[in-house]
Amino acid sequence: MLILLMACVAQFMLILDDTIVNVALPTVGEELGFSESSLSWVVNAYFLTFGGFLLIGGRIADRVGPRRMFTIALAAFAGASALCGLAWEPEVLVGARAIQGLAAAMLSPAALSILLATYREEPGRGRALSVWASLIGLGAATGLLAGGVIVELLDWRWVFLVNLPIALLALVLVPRIVPADDQRDARTSPNVIGATLGTLALLLLVFTVVETEHAGWTSTRTLLGFAGALLLAVAFVASERRSASPLLPPALLRRRRAMVANAAVFLGAGGLLAMFFFQTLFMQRVLGWSALSTGLAFLPFSATMGVMSAIAGRFLMRIDPRLPIGVGLLAAGGGLWLMSTLTPASSYAGHLMPSLMLTAGGLGIGFVVLMDLATGGAEDRDGGLASALLTTGQQVGGAIGIAAMVTIATTRTESALADRIAPPQALTDGFTAAFQVQAGVMAAAAVLAVALLGPAARRSRAATTQALAGEATT
Known part of the structure; x- marks a missing residue:
């Protein structure tokens, strides 16, 4: 249990940094003198290095050992967070954010590799993955809430400095609770x-x-x-x-279920992170809410995703995975479509909260099973790489999803403004277009997964591992 807690706290910290800085950007830009065009790099520098170095981070973790890699990367992430909090000019902050992302790319696959090596069999593995899956929505939503609280009550620098006590506690616990790495075969040059x-x-x-x-x-x-x-x-x-x-062993790439699951996670994460981006803008720019109120509005999302992930991990891992994946992703798409009907007069309890909870519930069900498929069957020596492939799908999918939806929303909003529509409604029209496309992407992910997984998805993890072992000896 302590290993699960430590690995999940580390991953939670990384996902938190995807969104916690968003509500602090105006204050950061004003205090450090960012130009309007360069301010986005406070976020993008993290996305760039996190998503770009994940595959090599996973391979390094497999070669040097996940515990050793976890310790080194966590220390580097803490150091970069301290530099972010102490930044005195724009270039320093952007550079420190890039180092944060690089450390995160090494840390995330090592953390999931430790978790997978600890929980090898059901039902423990399913429950552990349900907690891990819930971190995607929980971390992103909590980041918005924590950012709003910190900016309003403390100082923007604590958005980054809050990572230090978490990292230090984990560094103290690692040698005490995580077994030492086994001997790694380094005779073959990478x-x-x-x-x-x-x-x-x-x-x-x-x-x-x-x-x-x-x-x-x-x-x-x-x-x-x-x-x-x-x-x-x-x-x-x-x-x-x-x-x-x-870097990518052929036996890993031949795991059809894993590749399909990674593709579905790529699409699903794009819709999820883009949803957070646009809902934050809708609440603040259209409804006029404060950063703190916006963060609090996402609490039902976090709670629902956590509960449904736990249910999926406990009860849904024993059935044909196509059912929870298809139902879950379609439900998430339905929630996003419901968001596309929001107006400046929409109420929170009657419209906004139900759409958030439906989206969260669907993702909670679908993502746990997808993560099990993406990482199940990988041998211990490839656990870091399988984890890195999964996280790469999340990060790169999120970056592409946000960028694509921004283009769609901006085009629709500019067209509405040209037609002399009032700014709040024009913004809402842009967000509506983005939510509609996100709903379509989520539905496409459901169809892709159900169609391509096929009857072979019924095979057990033990059978899959045995088949892979047979392939490796031929």
Whole structure:
């Protein structure tokens, strides 16, 4: 239980940093002298390095051992958080946020690898993953609440400094409760060229996506960025095929269920994080709520996702996973569609809260099962990499989802303003368009998962592991 608590607290801290800084951005920009165009990099620098370095972080964790990697990365994250809190100019804060993201990319797969190695069998594994899955929504929603409280009652610097006592406590507990790493086989040299190409492809992809806020999706700069990321990805695949020690072992990629689950998590996370982004704007800019009130409004979301994740982990891991995944993601899509009917006159209790709870309940059910499929069957030596693939889907999906929805919402809002529609309604029209697309993406994730998982999804984890072992010996 202590290992589960420690791993989840560390992951919670990382997800918290996805959103906790959002409500502090206006104050940060004013105090440190950020320009309007550069302020977004306080958020984007974290997304960029977190999403870009996850795969190599997972492979490093597998080679040096998850406990050792967890300790080093956690110390680095704490140091970067301290530097963020002490930042005296914009460049220092953005650089420290990039270091935070890099440390997070090393820490997250190590934490999940420790959890998976500790809980190998059902029902303990399902319950542990249910807690882990609930952290996605809980951490993001709590970040908004914590950011609002800190900005209003303390100082924006505590948005980052709050990480220090959490990290220090975890560092004290690690050697006492986490078993030592087993001996790792380091005789085969890693595919350094492949790791470099894969990391550069992810970095360029995430960088290009987050910059569409300024450059646009059809600009020459954006198209060249996507073309460059594609070329790097092709080069990465070619390098992996020639390597004796690939970054992504073929046996891992042949796990069809895991690849489908990762794709569904990619789509689902994009809708989830974009929802937080636009709901925050709707509550503050349209309804006129304070940062603290906005954060409190997400508490039912956190509670519902936590409860439904626990139910999924306890009761739904024994049945055909297509049922909870399909029902859960479709319910989440229904909640997002309900959000698209919001108006400036909508009430919280009658409209906003039910849509949040329906979305949270669906994600709580679907994400636990998806995470089990994404990580189940991976051997201990590949646990960090399987975890990294899953978290890469979350982070990159979130970054792409937010960027794509911003473009859709902005286009609709500008069109409404040109038609002389009042600003609150024009903003709402933009958010409505974004929520509708998010609902469609969530429905597509449900269809993708149910259609591609197929009857093979009924196989047990033990059978899958046995099949993988057979493949490895042929």
